[in-house]
Every structure is written in structure tokens, then in C-alpha cells.
Amino acid sequence: MFDYELHRIQQAELLREAAERRLVRQVLTARRSARRAARRSGRPGGDQDAPSPGGGRPAASGTRRPGGSGPAHRA
8 A cells, every 4th residue: 555655646746747847838838929929019029018037126235336336345
């Protein structure tokens, strides 16, 4: 019975992985077709509604600024 239970657990894991891969493939296909449709309609880009990678947040306060006015680091 123990081997059977291990087999069922492994089978369930494989099914979850397959479903996840299918979902990723569907999302990528939908993105690709949205970009193609945007190019055909003459819009400059298909991902205009998508958030930017930085999330629109300002830079962290500890980052270096042009002109050398960043925080001083001592060794």
C-alpha cells in the first residue's frame, strides 16, 4: 500500500507540473497575440497597459546620484 501511495503522490505532482506548463504557454501565447494585434492596429506598443518593471516607485534613498552627491561609504 505504501508504494501505491507514493505513486499517487508522484502522479499528482506530475499532473500539477503539466497544468502549470500549459498555463504558462497559454499566457505567453495570449501576450504574443496581443502584441501582434497592437502592431497591426498601429498602436506603438502592445504592453502600454502593463506596469513598468520598477513599479513606478522612486529610487531608493541610498542610491548614488549624478555629480557625486551620493552617500559616503567608509571602509
